[in-house]
Amino acid sequence: MSFTQYLREKADSIWQANHKHPFVQEIGSGTLDIEAFKYYMKQDYLYLIEYSRVFALGAVKAPDLETMAIFSNYLQSTLNEEMALHRSYAKRLGISEEELENEEPAATTLSYSSYMISEAQKGSLAHLIAAILPCAWSYAEIGQTLATIPGAMDHPNYGEWVQMYQSEEFAEIANWLKQQLDSLTASVNEKEKEQLEAIFIRSSQFEYLFWEMSYQQRSWT
Numbered sequence: 629m630s631f632t633q634y635l636r637e638k639a640d641s642i643w644q645a646n647h648k649h650p651f652v653q654e655i656g657s658g659t660l661d662i663e664a665f666k667y668y669m670k671q672d673y674l675y676l677i678e679y680s681r682v683f684a685l686g687a688v689k690a691p692d693l694e695t696m697a698i699f700s701n702y703l704q705s706t707l708n709e710e711m712a713l714h715r716s717y718a719k720r721l722g723i724s725e726e727e728l729e730n731e732e733p734a735a736t737t738l739s740y741s742s743y744m745i746s747e748a749q750k751g752s753l754a755h756l757i758a759a760i761l762p763c764a765w766s767y768a769e770i771g772q773t774l775a776t777i778p779g780a781m782d783h784p785n786y787g788e789w790v791q792m793y794q795s796e797e798f799a800e801i802a803n804w805l806k807q808q809l810d811s812l813t814a815s816v817n818e819k820e821k822e823q824l825e826a827i828f829i830r831s832s833q834f835e836y837l838f839w840e841m842s843y844q845q846r847s848w849t
């Protein structure tokens with residue numbers, strides 16, 4: 629079994645809880661309260677700014693030009709493609725660009741993004757990837773699952789979201805990160821593998837908290 633497959637199994641109960649979370653389920657059924665979605669969009673925009681910085685740090689830590697170019701490519705696609713989805717939703721939902729950029733991060737957004745940046749800065753490239761892999765991989769898994777629900781991709785509010793995350797291009801990011809982590813861990817010791825597992829689990833838990841925060845539209849209190 630590959631190391632990333634092992635991580636996926638270790639985190640399975642958390643990932644199942646993410647799939648079953650009412651925020652995710654209601655995007656699929658199209659019944660999610662639009663106010664919760666708006667709240668999510670604004671917080672996720674802030675999250676993605678910091679997530680982009682981790683890709684930039686990946687380019688800094690990359691061992692060769694090819695890896696550097698791929699990190700810079702995913703930095704570009706997050707800033708200009710994934711975040712364009714948020715900008716387009718904001719426009720449609722009546723959130724101004726100013727409001728989008730001036731939103732204050734909620735407690736979970738701040739702790740999740742600070743956690744990723746901190747692991748990315750202090751650790752090796754493998755640590756950096758372990759911190760962001762649950763983000764890319766769990767959204768690809770969720771997007772592909774929701775896409776099988778009849779009508780989910782055509783829903784007037786949530787269809788575009790499902791289309792983005794079920795796409796091949798989005799899944800490619802997770803697949804590439806998995807390959808990198810598997811090859812980087814081919815020769816690391818057990819202690820480092822345990823550290824990487826702890827980071828992967830922590831980010832998976834933060835994914836759950838992010839759904840929960842959004843569903844409750846919860847900020848700091």
Ligand SMILES: Cc1ncc(CO)c(N)n1
Binds near residue numbers: 672710763835
């Ligand atoms: C919180 C969160 N995790 C992962 C993704 C996927 O990029 C996202 N947009 N937001």
